[in-house]
Amino acid sequence: MAEYNEKKSRDGQMRAAINQQLVETGEREKLKELLRMRLSECGWRDQLKQICKEIVRERGLEHVTVDDLIQEITPQARQLVPDSIKKELLHRIRTFLAQQANL
Amino acid sequence: MTGIQCCPHIVSFKEAHGLEPFKITQKWLVHCSTPEARQVRARSCTCKVCNSYSGRLHTCLHCIYFGCYERHHIHQHAQDTNHYLAMDLSYGQTYCFHCQDYIYDKQVEQIAQHEWRKVCKFNGWSETLLSTLPYWEPTGVELESLRLNPKRRKIAADSYVGLRGLVNLGNTCFMNCILQAFVHTPMLRDYFLAERHECEKDQCLVCEMTTLFQKFYAGERTAYVPFRLLHLVWTNARHLAGYEQQDAHEFLIAALDLLHQHLSASSDMVNNNNNNKIITGRPSTSSTENSISREDVNGVDDDSNGSSGNPCGCIIDQIFTGGWQSDVTCQRCSGVSTTIDPFWDISLDLPGSMSSPWHCMSPTQTAAPGLAPTIGTVNVTSEQRPMSLKDCLNRFTRPEHLGSAAKIKCSRCHSYQESTKQLTLNKLPIVLCFHLKRFEHTNKSRRKIATYISFPMDLDMSPFMASRRSVNTRDENTVDDALKENKYSLFAVVNHLGSLQSGHYSVFVRQHRDQWFQCNDATILKATIPDVMQSEAYLLFYHKQYIDYD
Numbered sequence: 001m002a003e004y005n006e007k008k009s010r011d012g013q014m015r016a017a018i019n020q021q022l023v024e025t026g027e028r029e030k031l032k033e034l035l036r037m038r039l040s041e042c043g044w045r046d047q048l049k050q051i052c053k054e055i056v057r058e059r060g061l062e063h064v065t066v067d068d069l070i071q072e073i074t075p076q077a078r079q080l081v082p083d084s085i086k087k088e089l090l091h092r093i094r095t096f097l098a099q100q101a102n103l
Numbered sequence: 104m105t106g107i108q109c110c111p112h113i114v115s116f117k118e119a120h121g122l123e124p125f126k127i128t129q130k131w132l133v134h135c136s137t138p139e140a141r142q143v144r145a146r147s148c149t150c151k152v153c154n155s156y157s158g159r160l161h162t163c164l165h166c167i168y169f170g171c172y173e174r175h176h177i178h179q180h181a182q183d184t185n186h187y188l189a190m191d192l193s194y195g196q197t198y199c200f201h202c203q204d205y206i207y208d209k210q211v212e213q214i215a216q217h218e219w220r221k222v223c224k225f226n227g228w229s230e231t232l233l234s235t236l237p238y239w240e241p242t243g244v245e246l247e248s249l250r251l252n253p254k255r256r257k258i259a260a261d262s263y264v265g266l267r268g269l270v271n272l273g274n275t276c277f278m279n280c281i282l283q284a285f286v287h288t289p290m291l292r293d294y295f296l297a298e299r300h301e302c303e304k305d306q307c308l309v310c311e312m313t314t315l316f317q318k319f320y321a322g323e324r325t326a327y328v329p330f331r332l333l334h335l336v337w338t339n340a341r342h343l344a345g346y347e348q349q350d351a352h353e354f355l356i357a358a359l360d361l362l363h364q365h366l367s368a369s370s371d372m373v374n375n376n377n378n379n380k381i382i383t384g385r386p387s388t389s390s391t392e393n394s395i396s397r398e399d400v401n402g403v404d405d406d407s408n409g410s411s412g413n414p415c416g417c418i419i420d421q422i423f424t425g426g427w428q429s430d431v432t433c434q435r436c437s438g439v440s441t442t443i444d445p446f447w448d449i450s451l452d453l454p455g456s457m458s459s460p461w462h463c464m465s466p467t468q469t470a471a472p473g474l475a476p477t478i479g480t481v482n483v484t485s486e487q488r489p490m491s492l493k494d495c496l497n498r499f500t501r502p503e504h505l506g507s508a509a510k511i512k513c514s515r516c517h518s519y520q521e522s523t524k525q526l527t528l529n530k531l532p533i534v535l536c537f538h539l540k541r542f543e544h545t546n547k548s549r550r551k552i553a554t555y556i557s558f559p560m561d562l563d564m565s566p567f568m569a570s571r572r573s574v575n576t577r578d579e580n581t582v583d584d585a586l587k588e589n590k591y592s593l594f595a596v597v598n599h600l601g602s603l604q605s606g607h608y609s610v611f612v613r614q615h616r617d618q619w620f621q622c623n624d625a626t627i628l629k630a631t632i633p634d635v636m637q638s639e640a641y642l643l644f645y646h647k648q649y650i651d652y653d
């Protein structure tokens with residue numbers, strides 16, 4: 001158990017270090033932008049907009065909060081992201097990490 | 104009442120604290136355009152409670168505090184301190200805990216836009232071409248036109264919008280089929296429908312194209328009469344004037360050239376030029392000194408290959424300009440001189456050509472990817488499959504021995520030597536046009552080669568890339584990368600039916616993801632994928648599957 005916890009905390013530290021590196025180099029911003037473009041290219045954005053609109057129309061604007069909306073659509077939204085986009089981002093992150101000497 | 108400007112809390116917040124908290128947060132934490140800001144963001148932004156940097160991190164606008172939204176740690180802070188405004192660190196939206204909602208404020212939006220522009224500038228992202236601005240704020244004119252046109256249209260997946268016939272104005276099918284291909288080029292459509300071209304000229308081809316796109320997407324069903332456009336083409340490209348059948352390929356090149364000329368002369372380019380990163384891969388090493396043009400090598404080649412103007416970064420260049428790399432290797436010293444030439448289309452010789460005979464090329468000889476095809480393979484199988492586009496490309500990019508009649512001065516050993524020449528692609532365009540040279544003009548006659556050439560729906564250009572052919576780039580990563588980045592999808596096929604004298608052009612275009620239609624002047628018919636794939640293609644239009652925004 002102790003070993004497991006140790007590993008977990010090491011993983012967490014690694015993750016935080018990677019995140020810091022991504023932010024500091026500006027790579028995170030680039031990835032975010034790429035993702036945004038890809039999601040609108042493939043129609044994901046329009047699709048989600050439509051789903052949100054339908055929920056709001058169904059229940060009336062007064063009875064839907066942002067929190068409800070987020071909670072309701074998140075699982076579906078994640079599922080709707082095409083595999084090719086996930087793969088592309090993963091690949092970009094891998095390539096980026098391979099180039100980082102100090103990690 | 105609209106949803107906008109209904110939070111009174113932000114008003115009192117601004118009265119008490121001004122705009123400074125918004126400015127500082129946007130600049131240092133949300134849209135970081137300097138290394139210093141990114142460092143601050145990277146080191147300070149974690150949830151004070153759970154230490155996480157994810158989970159929709161928000162920052163308090165009243166004090167320095169970070170908390171995640173997902174586990175309600177920012178909510179906890181708001182409750183404990185009555186600090187009611189927070190900002191989401193991913194997109195910079197302001198959240199009001201009294202209203203329990205994200206709120207909009209014009210001044211805050213303006214600050215966000217300002218900082219976002221700096222990020223674009225820092226990264227070299229184009230604001231114009233990619234419309235990267237995450238916020239769209241309608242201008243007065245746009246608001247007015249939204250008011251005047253209250254009807255909103257949603258384009259369903261089976262909608263026919265964008266499909267419209269073109270009236271034949273007397274043997275003008277050569278023009279109609281190219282216009283149809285243009286109208287169905289996604290990136291051109293985006294450009295023209297967004298009215299990016301601003302001009303006050305009376306007779307402008309670009310303006311006329313804008314009209315054409317609008318007429319196509321306005322939803323009318325009757326065939327459009329492209330009279331003004333034809334007139335403009337006639338006055339601008341004399342060689343295409345008159346009521347006789349012209350070559351669709353010639354029209355394609357002339358149209359691209361005219362559009363490019365109009366655009367580079369117009370004022371649009373002023374703000375376009377320094378902004379668009381997409382075009383920076385442009386070949387600039389081109390020197391005419393050592394360069395032997397394809398024309399010299401391949402003998403007769405009467406198409407002006409689009410390189411008439413220099414790439415200027417206009418929308419035509421951004422979409423259609425690719426680059427050939429020509430490597431000429433000296434037989435004596437093995438010195439390589441490389442030249443790079445821009446192109447708008449790839450003209451391929453067909454089997455059966457007399458000016459460029461295909462001896463010893465067997466269709467079964469599929470070169471292993473990354474390897475130059477071997478010359479002189481004998482025909483081994485008796486069963487012949489039809490020649491394919493890839494066969495033509497293999498032949499076009501094979502190393503070619505320039506005989507003793509074509510000795511060139513080697514820049515390394517400074518003597519006239521025989522050499523080997525190989526063409527590879529150095530830069531891929533977003534839209535790749537192939538011209539299958541079905542029409543042959545010899546000094547005695549003109550004839551048509553009617554051979555069927557097969558072509559794929561999805562095309563991978565990796566084997567023809569310069570980077571692929573060089574020796575040391577064959578590790579797994581590059582291959583993986585190339586596979587994705589060099590992939591194309593077919594979206595238009597121009598066909599020439601009938602004989603040379605009494606021929607007719609029509610075109611298959613792709614609509615939505617996988618629906619095909621045959622446009623035959625004023626008539627449009629639904630087509631099946633086999634209809635398209637079995638047709639005798641003359642021009643093929645492929646669109647890049649992945650557009651690299653970097």
Ligand SMILES: [Zn+2]
Pocket residue numbers: 110111112113199200201202203206
């Ligand atoms: Zn409020």
Ligand SMILES: [Zn+2]
Pocket residue numbers: 150151152153154155158170171172174176
């Ligand atoms: Zn937290």
Ligand SMILES: [Zn+2]
Pocket residue numbers: 163164165166167168180184186
């Ligand atoms: Zn606070």
Ligand SMILES: [Zn+2]
Pocket residue numbers: 300301302303304307308309310311
């Ligand atoms: Zn104009």
Ligand SMILES: [Zn+2]
Pocket residue numbers: 363364366367413414415416417418419420
């Ligand atoms: Zn241009």
Ligand SMILES: [Zn+2]
Pocket residue numbers: 433434435436437438513514515516517518520
């Ligand atoms: Zn030499």
